[in-house]
Amino acid sequence: MTTEPSLHQRRRAPTAAELAGIPWLRQLSPEEYAIAVAELQISEAQPGDLVCRIGRPVTYWFGVVDGLLKMSGENAEGQAMTFAGLPPGGWFGEGTVLKRESYRYNVQTLRKSLVAGLPVDSFHRLLDHSIGFNRFVMNQLNERLGQFIAAREIDRMNSPDLRVARSLAALFNPVLYPGVGEVLRITQQELAYLVGLSRQRVNEALANLQERGQIRIEYGGLRVLDLEGLRSQRHA
Numbered sequence: 571m572t573t574e575p576s577l578h579q580r581r582r583a584p585t586a587a588e589l590a591g592i593p594w595l596r597q598l599s600p601e602e603y604a605i606a607v608a609e610l611q612i613s614e615a616q617p618g619d620l621v622c623r624i625g626r627p628v629t630y631w632f633g634v635v636d637g638l639l640k641m642s643g644e645n646a647e648g649q650a651m652t653f654a655g656l657p658p659g660g661w662f663g664e665g666t667v668l669k670r671e672s673y674r675y676n677v678q679t680l681r682k683s684l685v686a687g688l689p690v691d692s693f694h695r696l697l698d699h700s701i702g703f704n705r706f707v708m709n710q711l712n713e714r715l716g717q718f719i720a721a722r723e724i725d726r727m728n729s730p731d732l733r734v735a736r737s738l739a740a741l742f743n744p745v746l747y748p749g750v751g752e753v754l755r756i757t758q759q760e761l762a763y764l765v766g767l768s769r770q771r772v773n774e775a776l777a778n779l780q781e782r783g784q785i786r787i788e789y790g791g792l793r794v795l796d797l798e799g800l801r802s803q804r805h806a
Contacts, residue, residue: 577613577615577619577620577621577685578613580613580614581611581612581613581687582611582612582613583610583611583612584607584610584611584612584635584686585612588612588635588684588686589607589610591635591636591658591659591749592610592633592635592686593659593661593706593748593749594661594703594706594707595607597700597702597703597705597706598696598700598702598703599700599702602696602699602700602702602703605692605695606688606692606696609688609689609692610686610687610688611630611686611687611688612635612684612685612686612687613684613685613686613687614682614683614684615637615679615682615683615684615685616679616682617679617680617681617682618678618679619678619679620676620677620678621639621677621678621679621685622641622663622673622675622676622677623673623676624643624672624673624674624675624676625672625673626672626673627670627671627672627673628663628666628667628670628671628672628673628690629687629689629690630667630687630688630689630690631661631663631664631667631687631688631690631693632661632662632663632677632685632686632687633659633660633661633662633685633686633687633688634656634657634658634659634660634661634683634684634685634686634749635658635683635684635685635686635749636658636683636684637658637679637680637681637682637683637684637685638655638656638657638679638680638681638683638755638756638760639655639656639660639677639678639679639680639683639685640652640654640655640656640677640678640679640680640763640764641653641654641655641656641662641675641676641677642675642676642677642678643674643675643676652763652764652765652766653675653718654717654718654740655737655740655741655764656677656747657741657747657749657750657754657755657756658747658749658750659746659747659748659749659750660746660747660749661710662677662714663677664693664707664710664711664714665711665714667690667693667694668697668707670690680760680763680764681760709745710745710746713743713745713746714746717740717743717746730767730771730772730774730775731775731778731779733765733766733767733775734761734765734767734772734775734776734779735775735779735784735799735800736800736801737761737764737765738754738761738779738785738792738794738800739794739797739800739801741754741756741764742754742794742797742800752793752794753788753791753792753793754791754792754793754794755790755791756791756792758772758773758776761776776792779800782799783795783796784796784799784800785800
């Protein structure tokens with residue numbers, strides 16, 4: 571009986587194209603860049619792979635080079651809660667890495683994805699010596715705080731249109747997810763997993779948002795035409 575190699579066992583060195591999609595590398599000096607590139611690892615994650623698991627000690631700072639991940643946990647009643655979707659360009663878990671503590675959330679792949687990892691010790695070395703890296707991490711923490719406050723608000727929304735609108739706006743955050751660009755590659759089923767609604771309700775909400783001129787549904791993804799409208803929408 572053969573066993574599939576783990577995500578950690580599948581790690582390899584990144585290619586030049588993959589390195590180009592890692593936003594914080596551009597903040598480093600040539601010397602810092604060379605050290606970071608030598609320590610970065612890439613893993614090809616399959617759908618359903620757990621990149622981070624609740625209770626496991628942190629070993630890497632992770633980012634999404636390609637694909638789509640979901641960060642989730644449980645509330646006091648044991649119900650699953652989605653904290654964030656993680657599209658290309660998104661790096662996550664810096665708070666956990668800073669404190670060198672165990673994960674308090676799960677991060678799971680929704681589709682085949684390329685996941686990058688920087689070892690914890692390498693993260694702290696850059697934090698200790700690189701002003702550019704410090705600025706990037708500070709911006710991440712600031713944006714992440716706003717994202718989680720918004721996620722709590724979304725959780726309380728009863729309107730499917732509002733839930734989908736706000737969730738899409740979060741996925742198009744240019745600071746946290748600079749790799750998304752103008753079109754987010756996502757299926758209606760994947761969006762349903764992130765929003766916590768049925769695929770049918772998500773489909774209806776997307777049709778309404780398209781009718782309002784806020785998004786355009788394209789082959790294999792969604793284009794946002796009015797990001798501020800999605801962020802500020804209050805009524806269905």
